[in-house]
Amino acid sequence: MDTQPLRVVIRVCVADIPGNRLARSHRLGRDFCSEVLGRELKEQHAGGFDYVHILPNFDSTNPVKAWFLFDFNATEQVNKSQLSGTIPHRVYHATRLDDSWIFTPRDHWIDTARKYCLMYTWGGKKPSGTVGS
Numbered sequence: 001m002d003t004q005p006l007r008v009v010i011r012v013c014v015a016d017i018p019g020n021r022l023a024r025s026h027r028l029g030r031d032f033c034s035e036v037l038g039r040e041l042k043e044q045h046a047g048g049f050d051y052v053h054i055l056p057n058f059d060s061t062n063p064v065k066a067w068f069l070f071d072f073n074a075t076e077q078v079n080k081s082q083l084s085g086t087i088p089h090r091v092y093h094a095t096r097l098d099d100s101w102i103f104t105p106r107d108h109w110i111d112t113a114r115k116y117c118l119m120y121t122w123g124g125k126k127p128s129g130t131v132g133s
Contacts, residue, residue: 002073005088006088006089008032008070009113010103011066013066014057014058014060014064021061025052037072048123050071051124074123084118091107
């Protein structure tokens with residue numbers, strides 16, 4: 001399993017995410033981990049912890065497009081300068097084809113996403129039992 005820190009931003013139509021609308025962020029995170037990273041989404045693991053940010057419109061009852069933000073392999077808090085300069089960012093557009101996801105990299109969105117996502121703390125609120133607890 002890759003243990004390098006990674007911030008992932010995904011743009012998707014919320015109606016494409018199966019299941020309970022209140023669980024969409026976690027469902028998308030689990031599916032992305034399985035299909036792209038080849039591992040499970042885990043609150044805690046040997047490489048640190050994964051964090052699912054809850055962004056606006058994730059639970060919309062309308063078929064709107066929304067952004068989803070995930071921090072993988074967080075081990076410690078970092079400041080905005082470190083987050084912007086040293087934590088790799090990847091951006092994807094996700095679409096659904098039957099029961100399968102298509103995660104299309106959108107490298108031309110990375111700079112904009114990196115700047116916008118600085119408002120969200122790396123690793124979010126630390127789960128109990130992790131670094132700094």
